[in-house]
Amino acid sequence: MTLIESGSAADAAEIIRKNKEYSLFSWSVQQDVNPIAMERARGVYFWDAAGKRYIDFSSQLMNVNIGHGHxxxxxxxxxxxxxxxxxxxxxxxxxxxxxxxxxxxxxxxxxxxxxxxxxxxxxxxxxxxxxxxxxxxxxxxxxxxxxxxxxxxxxxxxxxxxxxxxxxxxxxxxxxxxxxxxxxxxxxxxxxxxxxxxxxxxxxxxxxxxxxxxxxxxxxxxxxxxxxxxxxxxxxxxxxxxxxxxxxxxxxxxxxxxxxxxxxxxxxxxxxxxxxxxxxxxxxxxxxxxxxxxxxxxxxxxxxxxxxxxxxxxxxxxxxxxxxxxxxxxxxxxxxENLIENAAAMGKVLEAGMRELAEKHPCVGDVRGVGLFWLFELVKNRQTKEPMQGWNKPLSEPMKKVAARLRELGMFTFVRWDWLFCVPPLCITSEQVREGLAIIDDALGLADPYVEG
Ligand SMILES: Cc1ncc(COP(=O)(O)O)c(C=O)c1O
Missing domain, CATH: 3.40.640.10 (Type I PLP-dependent aspartate aminotransferase-like (Major domain))
Structure with missing residues (x-):
């Protein structure tokens, strides 16, 4: 038996292998599942078994509101x-x-x-x-x-x-x-x-x-x-x-x-x-x-x-x-910890940053939400509002690229149909909001070339 060092890429791969071989993942065609081997988490961050850090911009399934590991x-x-x-x-x-x-x-x-x-x-x-x-x-x-x-x-x-x-x-x-x-x-x-x-x-x-x-x-x-x-x-x-x-x-x-x-x-x-x-x-x-x-x-x-x-x-x-x-x-x-008040205050920072990104990226058709509950809706054409992908359509090339880039840069969040969700834990600080938005800024740049006209 080969010994796998914990905290290594091989350790992460082995965790994923066992998960995929012996368990079923929700809402997925199983062969397409590509999970992160999540190991530990604190505040707005979590780490995979290989030691890579992610900023959690969806509070996992929009549920870890107080942040991880309180x-x-x-x-x-x-x-x-x-x-x-x-x-x-x-x-x-x-x-x-x-x-x-x-x-x-x-x-x-x-x-x-x-x-x-x-x-x-x-x-x-x-x-x-x-x-x-x-x-x-x-x-x-x-x-x-x-x-x-x-x-x-x-x-x-x-x-x-x-x-x-x-x-x-x-x-x-x-x-x-x-x-x-x-x-x-x-x-x-x-x-x-x-x-x-x-x-x-x-x-x-x-x-x-x-x-x-x-x-x-x-x-x-x-x-x-x-x-x-x-x-x-x-x-x-x-x-x-x-x-x-x-x-x-x-x-x-x-x-x-x-x-x-x-x-x-x-x-x-x-x-x-x-x-x-x-x-x-x-x-x-x-x-x-x-x-x-x-x-x-x-x-x-x-x-x-x-x-x-x-x-x-x-x-x-x-x-x-x-x-x-x-x-x-x-x-x-x-x-x-006044987390409800913090959500309202940080929501303003997030909204302002998202609206700035919407100005910069022609692929953004709409920005909507409230508190720390936001998304970008991506379009191919701002005038006609032609969707980047469309309701219930398989993940399109631009959305796939955006999702892959977010993950590569160490962000976890939901990319679903035309939407990129920004739903971080309520304990987030303004520096962390900006850290997340900088990653999104980079990823949105990959969808801009798909804008027509
Ligand atoms: C609005 C709403 N209601 C109900 C549910 C179901 O909750 P659960 O997944 O805990 O069964 C969800 C899950 O995402 C939800 O978003």
Missing amino acids: PKVIEAIKKQAEELVYAYPGMATRSRGEAAELIASITPGKLKKSFFTLGGADAIENAMKMARLVTGRQKIITRLRSFHGGTFAAASAGGDPRRLAFDPGMPWIVRVPEPYAYRSPLYRNCTPEEGDMAVVDMMADIIEMEGPQTIAGILLEGYNGSSGLIAPSTARYWHRIRELCDKHGILLIADEVMSGFGRTGKWFGVDLYGVVPDLMVMAKGLTSGYVPLGAVVASEAIAEHFEKNMLWCGLTYSSHPLGCGAAVATIKVYQE
Whole structure:
């Protein structure tokens, strides 16, 4: 047997070999997978097994919001593991109560009681079940461009092509257009705000056609994430949807899995608009990915319903003590280290830098986002907005070149269709923002030659 030195290229190659030979990678044709052998991580950086450092500009899967390797959260996980590592979900535990109380204190309005899951998709499943149980109705309205998780009904709820292999999916999902000011035909010849209103008018119309008495909930990301950060320009959009819900007895469900926990510069995406949902779904930033945990947070009125009616929801690992312990420590880190405020402040530095790059690089068609939740949308032609690649098209030559260059220069982030995401951990400093943007500046230069005209 040959000895492989740790920290060597051979060590990294061996890790990758075993991973590829014995495990399956998500959302991939397996032979195309080309993973980084990730070994350790701290703050906004991580290192591979060969010792190469990467700046993490997507917080892994947009979830490591507090940054990597936070000692307080690691300590809390160790302490929890020593005290109580697992409890049957019918038990009351210290960490469960503390986590739920903290969540009630940071969520808006009368959101109060948490049902804990393991992640985002199973929280979405349970939120849809609750909406159907409470209203006695079946249908859930969602957006065409959206993502709500990879389990069957959650994938069906999203409009993202990750559902297409299993379509038609759930028959009770009704999808409506989204406020895509940059591309939607509903925004031609009008202001973005007028376009937003047209989108809501269409939603109202669809609700009438579907029969409001058949609709249990409207499920929307608090701030849309992996389908392209497509968000309205005016809070009126959300308020009118809230009014529609109130008028028809439909529950408003906010999916804050990606947009929650400071990502937008507020605790939750809906806080940008001052709207309060009836159910809020969270995961990712809840523990910053240190331990898997998700939650559905129910309003007092919904919680009241389940005082007298059966909650037909359950998981072996619901309210897992380790996850809840990690959530308590993580939420305290956001609070004690002012990470939400830092996200808002660093978001301004990031936005300014991105807009400068957009001026410089003709391949940039649009720059959009909020807080530390941004992307570049690349085009072949700024006037016609012809996409560099297009929705759900295989990675094109320019986008492949951009992605490869980012990786070569030591940046990890998402390059998906026409988008290059900038979603770093909330603990980032302005020097680190500039360090990341310098790498992106170089990589965008490889797409510029593909601009036509
Ligand atoms: C908005 C949104 N909802 C739900 C999910 C699913 O979460 P999970 O992957 O933890 O199941 C995701 C995952 O990216 C998401 O972005």
